[in-house]
Amino acid sequence: MFRFCTKIFCMSCGFYFGRCFHASPALLARRSNDDPIQLKAPKKGKFVKRNKTTPTQPPVEAPYVPPRVKRAEKSMPDKRVDIFEGMTMLELAKRSGESISTLRNILINVGEKVDSEFDPLSIDIAELVAMEVGVNARRIHSFEGTDVLPRPPVITVMGHVDHGKTSLLDALRQTSVAAKETGGITQHLGAFVVRMPSGASITFLDTPGHAAFSAMRARGAAVTDIVVLVVAADDGVMPQTLEAMAHAKAANVPIVVAVNKCDKPAADPERVKMQLAQEGLPLEEIGGDVQVVEVSAINKTGLDKLEEALLLQAELMDLKARVDGSAQAYVVEARLDRGRGPLATAIVKAGTLVSGQHVVVGAEWGKIRAIRDTLGKLTDRARPAMPVEIEGLKGLPMAGDDIIVVQSEDRARMLSSGRKKKQENDRLTKISEENTVTTQDPLEERVELPIIIKGDVQGTVQAVTDALKSLNSPQVFVNIVHVGVGPISHSDLDLAQACGACIVGFNVRNPPSSLCLAATQANIKIKLHKVIYHLLEDMGNLIVDKAPGTSETQVAGEAQVLNIFELKGRSKAKGDDTKIAGCRVVDGRVSRSSTMRLVRSGEVVFEGSCTSLKREKQDVETVGKGSECGLMLRDYIDFQIGDVIQCLEQVNRKPKFISSESGAVRIECY
Numbered sequence: 043m044f045r046f047c048t049k050i051f052c053m054s055c056g057f058y059f060g061r062c063f064h065a066s067p068a069l070l071a072r073r074s075n076d077d078p079i080q081l082k083a084p085k086k087g088k089f090v091k092r093n094k095t096t097p098t099q100p101p102v103e104a105p106y107v108p109p110r111v112k113r114a115e116k117s118m119p120d121k122r123v124d125i126f127e128g129m130t131m132l133e134l135a136k137r138s139g140e141s142i143s144t145l146r147n148i149l150i151n152v153g154e155k156v157d158s159e160f161d162p163l164s165i166d167i168a169e170l171v172a173m174e175v176g177v178n179a180r181r182i183h184s185f186e187g188t189d190v191l192p193r194p195p196v197i198t199v200m201g202h203v204d205h206g207k208t209s210l211l212d213a214l215r216q217t218s219v220a221a222k223e224t225g226g227i228t229q230h231l232g233a234f235v236v237r238m239p240s241g242a243s244i245t246f247l248d249t250p251g252h253a254a255f256s257a258m259r260a261r262g263a264a265v266t267d268i269v270v271l272v273v274a275a276d277d278g279v280m281p282q283t284l285e286a287m288a289h290a291k292a293a294n295v296p297i298v299v300a301v302n303k304c305d306k307p308a309a310d311p312e313r314v315k316m317q318l319a320q321e322g323l324p325l326e327e328i329g330g331d332v333q334v335v336e337v338s339a340i341n342k343t344g345l346d347k348l349e350e351a352l353l354l355q356a357e358l359m360d361l362k363a364r365v366d367g368s369a370q371a372y373v374v375e376a377r378l379d380r381g382r383g384p385l386a387t388a389i390v391k392a393g394t395l396v397s398g399q400h401v402v403v404g405a406e407w408g409k410i411r412a413i414r415d416t417l418g419k420l421t422d423r424a425r426p427a428m429p430v431e432i433e434g435l436k437g438l439p440m441a442g443d444d445i446i447v448v449q450s451e452d453r454a455r456m457l458s459s460g461r462k463k464k465q466e467n468d469r470l471t472k473i474s475e476e477n478t479v480t481t482q483d484p485l486e487e488r489v490e491l492p493i494i495i496k497g498d499v500q501g502t503v504q505a506v507t508d509a510l511k512s513l514n515s516p517q518v519f520v521n522i523v524h525v526g527v528g529p530i531s532h533s534d535l536d537l538a539q540a541c542g543a544c545i546v547g548f549n550v551r552n553p554p555s556s557l558c559l560a561a562t563q564a565n566i567k568i569k570l571h572k573v574i575y576h577l578l579e580d581m582g583n584l585i586v587d588k589a590p591g592t593s594e595t596q597v598a599g600e601a602q603v604l605n606i607f608e609l610k611g612r613s614k615a616k617g618d619d620t621k622i623a624g625c626r627v628v629d630g631r632v633s634r635s636s637t638m639r640l641v642r643s644g645e646v647v648f649e650g651s652c653t654s655l656k657r658e659k660q661d662v663e664t665v666g667k668g669s670e671c672g673l674m675l676r677d678y679i680d681f682q683i684g685d686v687i688q689c690l691e692q693v694n695r696k697p698k699f700i701s702s703e704s705g706a707v708r709i710e711c712y
Contacts, residue, residue: 122178125169128162135159140175148174166448166457173464181446193363193426194235195356196265196389198247198295200286201272206302209339210272211236211246214349233374233387233429234416238349244356245389245427247374265372265389268355270348271299275309275336279317287323296359297323298333298351305338363426369393371445373403374429376438376500378527384408384438387431388424388445395424395432395447400454404443405465407458408435409451438527441501488519491588492543493581494534495525496550503527506548509578515697515709517589530568532557538566544584545569548577582699585709591694592711599630599667603685607672621679622654622672625687632665632689638675639688647685648678 123137172179269290324330333351337344375387411434424430497503547570571577605624634655640648654674665671697711
């Protein structure tokens with residue numbers, strides 16, 4: 043054993059401290075073979091570095107939980123799945139593309155307990171689940187085990203504006219609706235039942251013919267069984283006639299052609315038939331299946347033949363519908379009544395709609411408080427192909443919404459809330475996509491025109507909105523800030539003042555004087571109209587005035603060089619010798635403040651400003667056509683006889699509002 047001692051001197055206290063170490067020869071020999079301390083990191087023995095690429099294994103004591111599939115946050119409005127009563131969760135998972143665990147979690151959240159994926163779901167719960175996963179649901183109803191009975195046909199009258207659609211219906215039902223319509227044109231979607239002389243009942247839909255009401259005609263074609271295409275014998279096939287044919291073909295609905303106004307001297311039914319055949323309509327006269335009837339609404343001729351053709355077509359179609367069970371209906375029009383609240387005009391497609399039932403209409407819900415027929419009489423139920431007006435809804439639905447009957451108020455509230463959430467998500471997604479497209483492909487600077495639209499019924503509000511959106515141009519962006527049904531209110535005025543909007547009222551009563559005075563003080567424009575083409579013309583002119591226009595160069599005048607004069611011996615202060623072009627103005631006018639362009643043999647030689655313009659030794663600002671003058675250009679003296687000097691000026695060209703004969707409008711920018 044060896045002993046080592048060391049002494050350490052402390053500077054603060056002045057004393058020595060000693061320390062001894064003991065070591066054996068074996069320990070010293072082992073340390074002599076080791077590496078010097080702090081010169082090299084010790085080697086690791088059995089511990090190896092973990093390979094980061096090796097996948098992490100789940101703990102043995104905990105069950106493995108698979109990672110949750112990340113779904114896209116935005117909904118898929120283009121994807122549609124068919125749902126039906128009694129479908130299983132497994133079937134819904136296959137159609138929606140979601141996992142069963144995801145659907146089970148959604149069912150738990152809505153308060154539904156499903157023990158197995160093979161248990162049947164109600165159609166309302168299936169729609170809620172489909173909306174939660176971001177897909178659209180279409181209800182498929184089965185007629186098995188129900189009484190299917192014949193029903194009256196639903197016939198939609200379509201055609202070009204002022205071709206006599208409403209007058210023809212007036213002749214059929216012995217009334218005079220056309221005389222009461224503003225501007226002599228239909229601007230609403232009307233539904234009524236006509237008792238024919240033969241005793242049969244037919245439900246008619248009267249659609250507007252103006253170009254702005256394309257969505258209304260599409261809704262009429264979607265709910266109808268037969269389309270009566272009215273064509274004026276003295277006018278022929280027009281743009282809305284072709285559009286009505288396209289709507290009928292898209293809805294797979296048969297067409298019966300009524301050639302109206304055959305009593306006029308300029309009537310030519312054969313020309314109308316030839317035009318329809320050229321447009322691809324298979325008429326009976328050329329071996330097709332489309333019947334053509336010549337009528338006159340004024341003289342009431344040919345109406346019996348039209349009735350016979352309609353009943354024959356309905357008999358061939360063998361129209362039947364389910365009478366018992368919950369009703370399926372379709373909203374034709376919706377409006378807001380001051381005393382009765384939201385009202386919806388609907389046509390029952392199947393089943394029976396009973397007063398007191400809880401219904402969901404689009405994103406709105408309610409309990410049916412009253413059902414009225416087309417004559418305004420109260421009834422307790424509505425059967426298939428029967429147009430009725432229902433009241434008791436909590437909000438105003440959209441024209442075209444489906445009406446479904448649910449079991450309870452809680453189910454109606456839940457389904458309405460889910461649909462509103464889905465609509466809001468789709469709206470935000472659409473806005474986000476539009477903003478992305480605008481950012482990627484920016485247009486030139488545009489002026490924004492905010493507009494608030496108020497109308498009498500939901501359908502006309504939608505038609506006016508679509509028509510004003512079609513007036514968007516590269517220079518003016520028509521921003522529809524708010525739309526609503528009912529009269530113009532103070533809340534509309536506050537919103538217009540906040541965003542600087544213009545208020546458009548269509549078929550609404552005049553606002554009170556206090557509101558008009560407040561709008562005048564706030565410099566807010568209120569435009570009231572009852573005829574659609576007057577409204578579009580007024581708003582088109584407003585958009586043209588709002589547009590900044592495009593700046594372009596125009597030739598204001600031309601002068602031809604007849605002689606050249608040289609000025610010599612000028613002082614050094616005025617520069618070198620110069621030349622004056624003696625010209626005659628041959629077109630327009632020449633202004634001293636404008637830019638001049640010198641053209642020689644069709645090519646531009648020089649472009650610059652004019653330093654002097656004289657006529658008869660007097661400095662002038664402008665020289666008109668036919669007069670002679672002398673002019674000097676800055677930094678240019680190489681004139682030649684025969685040169686043409688053009689006077690250029692900057693002009694601001696505004697867009698142009700264009701309205702075609704068919705009623706279609708647009709803004710044309712230069």
